[in-house]
Amino acid sequence: MHPSFSTGPRAAVESLGASRIREVANAGMGRADVLPFWFGEPDQVTPAFIRDAAKAALDAGDTFYTHNLGVPALRETLAAYSSRLHRAADINQIAVTSSGVSALMLVAQLLLNPGDRVVAVTPLWPNLLEIPKILGAEVATVGLDFKLELAQPVWELDIARLLAALTPKTKMLLLNSPNNPTGWTITRAQQQILLAHCRQHGIWLVADDVYERLVYDQPAGGLHCAPSFLDLAEADERVVSANSFSKAWMMTGWRLGWMQVPPMLMDGLGKLIEYNTSCAPGFVQRAGIVAIEQGEENLRQTVARYQAARDFLVEQLASPRFREAGIIAPRPHGAMYLFFRVEGETDSLNLCKRLVAEAGLGLAPGSAFGAEGEGAIRWCFAHSIDKLQQGLDRLAHFLAQRQVLQ
Numbered sequence: 001m002h003p004s005f006s007t008g009p010r011a012a013v014e015s016l017g018a019s020r021i022r023e024v025a026n027a028g029m030g031r032a033d034v035l036p037f038w039f040g041e042p043d044q045v046t047p048a049f050i051r052d053a054a055k056a057a058l059d060a061g062d063t064f065y066t067h068n069l070g071v072p073a074l075r076e077t078l079a080a081y082s083s084r085l086h087r088a089a090d091i092n093q094i095a096v097t098s099s100g101v102s103a104l105m106l107v108a109q110l111l112l113n114p115g116d117r118v119v120a121v122t123p124l125w126p127n128l129l130e131i132p133k134i135l136g137a138e139v140a141t142v143g144l145d146f147k148l149e150l151a152q153p154v155w156e157l158d159i160a161r162l163l164a165a166l167t168p169k170t171k172m173l174l175l176n177s178p179n180n181p182t183g184w185t186i187t188r189a190q191q192q193i194l195l196a197h198c199r200q201h202g203i204w205l206v207a208d209d210v211y212e213r214l215v216y217d218q219p220a221g222g223l224h225c226a227p228s229f230l231d232l233a234e235a236d237e238r239v240v241s242a243n244s245f246s247k248a249w250m251m252t253g254w255r256l257g258w259m260q261v262p263p264m265l266m267d268g269l270g271k272l273i274e275y276n277t278s279c280a281p282g283f284v285q286r287a288g289i290v291a292i293e294q295g296e297e298n299l300r301q302t303v304a305r306y307q308a309a310r311d312f313l314v315e316q317l318a319s320p321r322f323r324e325a326g327i328i329a330p331r332p333h334g335a336m337y338l339f340f341r342v343e344g345e346t347d348s349l350n351l352c353k354r355l356v357a358e359a360g361l362g363l364a365p366g367s368a369f370g371a372e373g374e375g376a377i378r379w380c381f382a383h384s385i386d387k388l389q390q391g392l393d394r395l396a397h398f399l400a401q402r403q404v405l406q
């Protein structure tokens, strides 16, 4: 073979980490006896009013390409939605994407050069850490601290450590709040400090806001939403928000997302969307309009159900049969995961593989989310209490047997 012929993908791709969540799931997918709590998706199908909107759009012949940036009606809807939750936004700041993960890839393609420094707060959904590396950027991480000494164990951000990592040469800060996997949610005060720092050094602030509506322990009434940089930043600042229909509207399989960006990025973004996916499917976008315009009541019920599921799981895991096996489960205030520690555990990947093989229980290994995640396990609680109870029984049985064998 001629020496210049490549024998495989380029080095940046070769060295990407494979998803450890997938590694566990691939071992158990297709097995009807496994209870799957490994992915971030609910055990219910998308609400009927959203499915009906897609069917109606298909029947009306919406089967063609759309504008690169999305159909104007959806962009208008999203601008109005963002203005209800945050500061006023207009259509020139909104682009529709074929999923949240596509929005994150597009922002990396828009802004990152090989060798650029990206800083991310971990534990973190692995895609966020790997995407910048595809562009040849270097990702530095700042770990959240797991605080055990408080009445309730919590994950906390050491803001001074993050500021120190955000050197003047840094190109981008990547933040996901509420966070997958820990549920950690940034405070308004921390946002203000970070925004001021990023302004001073010209650092792009990229917020993954896909869980912003999944927040718990909120007062009754009103539109609930996690603190967002979109509440603070001017329209033309270096702030990008990536969002998705997957979680709050239960549309994981539809692949629909959006991003809010300063208008100066729109032309470049349109070109990149053309060369990535060209556009999101029209009938899916039509369903997106209905999801946003008519979805608040459903969302309110979803949040109430997830909060009850979270409380059930946290309380059960605090009971003696789990505490004595070394389980420590903080109560997350956002997203849809419990990220619990198993004291003494140093190989969460192996533990999760054994849980699938021996107990029929599908969970995600903490090490998939960065070094700070080792020793922990992620459990998606967007499931019925009945399913969660079955999962708990399987976990208890597995842990009891493990103790006997030790």
Ligand SMILES: Cc1ncc(COP(=O)(O)O)c(C=O)c1O
Residues within 6 Å of the ligand: 040, 099, 100, 101, 102, 125, 176, 179, 180, 208, 210, 243, 244, 245, 246, 252, 255, 256, 257
């Ligand atoms: C933090 C975070 N961001 C983005 C996404 C992407 O969602 P999607 O690509 O389904 O829109 C996910 C999905 O799990 C996520 O957890």
